[in-house]
Amino acid sequence: MGDRDFLMTTHFLIKKAFIFVISLTMVITLTFFLMHLIPGDPFMEEQMISEEILKAMHHDYGLDKPLIMQYFYYLKGLFHLDLGFSFKYQGRPVAQIISEAFPISFALGIQALLIALGGGLIGGSIASLYHRKWQDQAILAFLALCLSVPAFLSATLFQYLFAMQLDLFPVARWGSFSHTILPSLALALFPFAYLARLARTNIIEVLQQDYIVTARSKGLSQWEILYKHVLKNALLPVVAYLGPLIAAVFMGSFVIEKIFGIPGLGQWLVTSIGNRDYPLIMGLAIFYSFLLMGFNFLVDCVYYLLDPRIKKGESNG
Amino acid sequence: MNSILTVQDLHVTFSSRFEEIHAVRGISYHLEEGEWLGIIGESGCGKSTSSKALLGLLADETVIKGKILFQDKQLNACTESEIRQIRSKEIAFIPQDCMTALNPTMKIGLQILEAQKKSSPFTSFSQAEEAARLLLEELGLEFDSLKDAYPHMISGGMRQRTLIAIALIREPKMIIADEPTTALDKKLKKIVLDGLKRRQQENKLSLLLISHDLESMAEYCDRILVMYAGKIVEYGDAKTIFRHPRHPYTKGLVNSLIKIDQDKNKPLNFIKGQPPHLNVPLNRCAFCERCEEAMNVCAILSPPLYQINPLHQSACFKHDPGDRA
Amino acid sequence: MGKCDRFFFFKVNSTLVFSLCVLSALLIFAIAGPYLALHSYDETNLAFKNLSPDSRFWFGTDELGRDLFTRCCVGARISLIVAFAATFIDLVLGVSYGMISGYGSQKMDEWMMSFIDILQSIPYLLIVILLIVLMGPGLITVICALAITGWMNMARIVRGQVLQLKNQEFVIAAEAYGASKSRIIIRHLLPNVRGQIIVVLMAGISTALFTEAFLSFLGLGVQAPVASWGTLANDGLLALRYYPWRIFFPAFLICLTILSLNLIGDGLRDLFDERKKI
Numbered sequence: 001m002g003d004r005d006f007l008m009t010t011h012f013l014i015k016k017a018f019i020f021v022i023s024l025t026m027v028i029t030l031t032f033f034l035m036h037l038i039p040g041d042p043f044m045e046e047q048m049i050s051e052e053i054l055k056a057m058h059h060d061y062g063l064d065k066p067l068i069m070q071y072f073y074y075l076k077g078l079f080h081l082d083l084g085f086s087f088k089y090q091g092r093p094v095a096q097i098i099s100e101a102f103p104i105s106f107a108l109g110i111q112a113l114l115i116a117l118g119g120g121l122i123g124g125s126i127a128s129l130y131h132r133k134w135q136d137q138a139i140l141a142f143l144a145l146c147l148s149v150p151a152f153l154s155a156t157l158f159q160y161l162f163a164m165q166l167d168l169f170p171v172a173r174w175g176s177f178s179h180t181i182l183p184s185l186a187l188a189l190f191p192f193a194y195l196a197r198l199a200r201t202n203i204i205e206v207l208q209q210d211y212i213v214t215a216r217s218k219g220l221s222q223w224e225i226l227y228k229h230v231l232k233n234a235l236l237p238v239v240a241y242l243g244p245l246i247a248a249v250f251m252g253s254f255v256i257e258k259i260f261g262i263p264g265l266g267q268w269l270v271t272s273i274g275n276r277d278y279p280l281i282m283g284l285a286i287f288y289s290f291l292l293m294g295f296n297f298l299v300d301c302v303y304y305l306l307d308p309r310i311k312k313g314e315s316n317g
Numbered sequence: 318m319n320s321i322l323t324v325q326d327l328h329v330t331f332s333s334r335f336e337e338i339h340a341v342r343g344i345s346y347h348l349e350e351g352e353w354l355g356i357i358g359e360s361g362c363g364k365s366t367s368s369k370a371l372l373g374l375l376a377d378e379t380v381i382k383g384k385i386l387f388q389d390k391q392l393n394a395c396t397e398s399e400i401r402q403i404r405s406k407e408i409a410f411i412p413q414d415c416m417t418a419l420n421p422t423m424k425i426g427l428q429i430l431e432a433q434k435k436s437s438p439f440t441s442f443s444q445a446e447e448a449a450r451l452l453l454e455e456l457g458l459e460f461d462s463l464k465d466a467y468p469h470m471i472s473g474g475m476r477q478r479t480l481i482a483i484a485l486i487r488e489p490k491m492i493i494a495d496e497p498t499t500a501l502d503k504k505l506k507k508i509v510l511d512g513l514k515r516r517q518q519e520n521k522l523s524l525l526l527i528s529h530d531l532e533s534m535a536e537y538c539d540r541i542l543v544m545y546a547g548k549i550v551e552y553g554d555a556k557t558i559f560r561h562p563r564h565p566y567t568k569g570l571v572n573s574l575i576k577i578d579q580d581k582n583k584p585l586n587f588i589k590g591q592p593p594h595l596n597v598p599l600n601r602c603a604f605c606e607r608c609e610e611a612m613n614v615c616a617i618l619s620p621p622l623y624q625i626n627p628l629h630q631s632a633c634f635k636h637d638p639g640d641r642a
Numbered sequence: 643m644g645k646c647d648r649f650f651f652f653k654v655n656s657t658l659v660f661s662l663c664v665l666s667a668l669l670i671f672a673i674a675g676p677y678l679a680l681h682s683y684d685e686t687n688l689a690f691k692n693l694s695p696d697s698r699f700w701f702g703t704d705e706l707g708r709d710l711f712t713r714c715c716v717g718a719r720i721s722l723i724v725a726f727a728a729t730f731i732d733l734v735l736g737v738s739y740g741m742i743s744g745y746g747s748q749k750m751d752e753w754m755m756s757f758i759d760i761l762q763s764i765p766y767l768l769i770v771i772l773l774i775v776l777m778g779p780g781l782i783t784v785i786c787a788l789a790i791t792g793w794m795n796m797a798r799i800v801r802g803q804v805l806q807l808k809n810q811e812f813v814i815a816a817e818a819y820g821a822s823k824s825r826i827i828i829r830h831l832l833p834n835v836r837g838q839i840i841v842v843l844m845a846g847i848s849t850a851l852f853t854e855a856f857l858s859f860l861g862l863g864v865q866a867p868v869a870s871w872g873t874l875a876n877d878g879l880l881a882l883r884y885y886p887w888r889i890f891f892p893a894f895l896i897c898l899t900i901l902s903l904n905l906i907g908d909g910l911r912d913l914f915d916e917r918k919k920i
Binding site for chain 1: 369372374376377378397398401402403404405406409410412414417418419420421422423431432480483
């Protein structure tokens with residue numbers, strides 16, 4: 001049994017990794033060719049530049065070569081983690097911009113994710129205890145409200161109330177730990193509510209299953225049942241949701257960074273789109289895609305390892 | 318002869334937002350120590366519900382009225398930890414649906430061993446494993462191959478026997494078994510029921526067996542209880558009920574059994590109609606619409622249990638002893 | 643379930659009724675608001691700039707003296723139009739794709755679903771970025787971005803329902819008496835998928851609304867002089883400390899609309915799926 005399991009797992013992992021690489025390549029290709037199909041010259045937006053300087057700039061950026069060659073140069077560059085140079089901020093490598101801004105966004109994102117995961121799971125578990133009692137409606141109403149508050153409303157509310165009016169936290173920018181609190185809370189609000197509702201629904205559903213009656217008939221206590229039987233089964237769907245969750249956190253971070261003036265990747269993306277800074281846009285878009293698809297790949301692997309039923313599905317074809 | 322279990326006037330009501338369902342409408346019976354009581358009835362008559370109610374295994378919104386006495390302890394008035402003690406050591410429950418009664422993401426070995434953790438007469442883990450191995454052998458299963466398997470990997474018959482093992486491993490004083498042999502073929506059924514019989518004779522195990530299988534019940538049970546629409550309609554010694562059923566419903570049940578030498582051209586006997594919905598209180602005999610021997614009084618009053626002889630009771634106006642005019 | 647049961651449930655489910663009222667109020671606000679208000683939406687008057695809400699300017703004014711109430715009404719129109727338009731496209735595309743995929747042959751279903759799988763493996767964020775860069779920010783771009791990604795969810799759900807339904811008795815009966823495939827789809831399958839479609843539709847509108855506001859807030863959505871709630875919120879951001887109502891009114895309206903849409907969606911889902919009392 002162990003050998004077959006190992007083989008199936010390896011087969012699964014390789015297949016998923018293969019799909020990941022193919023999708024990523026597709027994304028890179030798509031992005032590259034679309035960017036280069038845009039009419040107009042990126043440098044014309046600036047000022048009136050003479051023909052010669054224009055030609056020189058084109059040459060510098062490799063824009064005078066045929067498109068296919070540019071594509072392969074770009075791919076080669078990707079392997080060396082070289083994403084070209086920004087148009088707007090001349091001479092600055094895109095990779096450098098990303099490596100400076102990413103840790104900030106990452107810190108914000110991780111903090112928000114941890115708050116959302118921890119708060120959501122604990123909150124959902126507690127909420128499930130009040131099923132069919134009056135508090136249930138109140139909890140559901142509160143969660144429904146949190147789910148409807150867009151990130152920019154929660155962020156501005158928090159900023160206005162706690163920073164500007166009550167002066168408990170710094171209003172904007174990034175630096176110390178207290179700078180991170182309001183932004184991550186605002187970013188975590190929606191995922192927290194979604195996870196709490198998901199956890200609650202799943203726990204309640206599992207509690208109504210027959211095998212819980214069997215467990216109770218063995219004399220197990222409420223907590224033992226929750227821990228040994230309910231948690232694993234109820235939380236599988238939560239793991240499945242992690243993929244869309246991180247995409248939501250990314251999108252939310254753009255807004256949060258703007259409101260709190262945090263110099264993260266989101267800010268760069270928005271401004272680069274405004275500036276038509278194509279290498280930067282490309283680099284950021286590809287980087288984000290890589291993060292999202294990579295994370296989804298990891299989640300798929302984790303889910304596969306956790307759910308024994310999937311393995312059976314594979315062996316039955 | 319002491320009663321290990323006494324049920325007095327048990328009522329179980331499910332209340333939802335829109336209606337109340339009176340699943341069990343006042344049943345009383347007792348189980349002697351070392352006795353095997355069978356409960357028979359069609360789906361929905363309340364047999365599973367009443368048995369789950371004994372151990373408090375129903376959902377929280379059900380209302381249970383009446384007295385349930387297990388060895389002088391009132392089960393429905395116990396605290397949570399008391400009833401858990403009883404579940405783990407004294408009374409074991411074998412659930413009905415083997416497809417859904419096992420946790421799909423937990424290994425079978427663990428689910429079996431978990432059952433004896435609380436009651437454990439075993440001092441070490443390997444002792445417990447040994448006991449599990451022997452028990453499963455008796456049931457025709459191999460512990461070592463099942464230990465790391467998941468429920469969806471084994472057949473229905475194996476799952477059902479796992480559920481039986483989960484009950485037996487803690488060597489309880491009493492077992493409540495809800496249709497424990499539906500997924501088993503004749504040979505396995507005999508093995509399981511013989512095993513239970515042995516324990517009944519050697520260890521004075523008391524058994525409450527719910528089943529549709531009249532023939533097995535007649536062979537193994539000491540007494541039989543027939544339920545219909547939440548009430549007991551006949552109650553008595555197993556062989557008598559099987560050979561000389563008195564209540565019209567029981568007569569119908571017994572007649573519907575297919576005999577080997579039955580004439581193939583005769584139509585199958587079955588009781589026409591459906592049991593009534595239990596969402597309104599019934600002040601009449603619940604069976605009267607389908608009863609071939611119904612009288613006028615049956616539609617107006619609900620018959621109590623009349624004694625036909627000290628070992629045999631029937632809830633039918635036909636057996637009213639005062640009715641000997 | 644008989645018809646009288648439905649109404650009974652309706653009365654019992656007060657959140658649903660309440661949310662419908664709120665949504666209707668918002669729709670009236672959007673449609674009739676500018677006609678009821680005292681000022682037009684682009685009437686600038688620097689003498690009245692940055693006033694807090696009072697009897698003349700119910701929501702206050704912005705830095706050019708424009709009445710925020712009227713601007714919010716107009717913004718409502720834009721936001722709601724974008725959301726409804728995008729969702730409508732999703733509806734048409736998704737339902738047809740799902741129907742054909744579900745009811746067609748196994749082979750066709752496999753191809754069609756693989757196509758969706760491949761498309762869905764491309765991150766939504768990337769598609770949005772690419773569209774904005776290609777087409778430039780604006781109303782049409784936003785509608786396209788929303789429409790392109792939303793239909794796939796609808797298609798999946800419809801296909802799932804159709805797969806379940808197509809083996810049921812009434813479909814087989816219809817095929818048996820020679821009904822054409824399109825007739826079966828329209829007369830038999832569609833009515834039974836209606837419930838699910840409506841639920842997904844509600845979710846789709848609320849997502850579309852949210853995404854439009856999100857993009858416009860970042861400056862990547864509708865552009866001046868067209869104003870949606872998102873752009874209004876963006877305009878009000880810098881003035882947060884001193885004139886907070888300028889961002890809070892539009893943001894609050896967005897929140898209220900999404901909330902009522904979500905509650906209606908939840909309520910409808912419970913209505914159509916009475917087994918679940920969770």
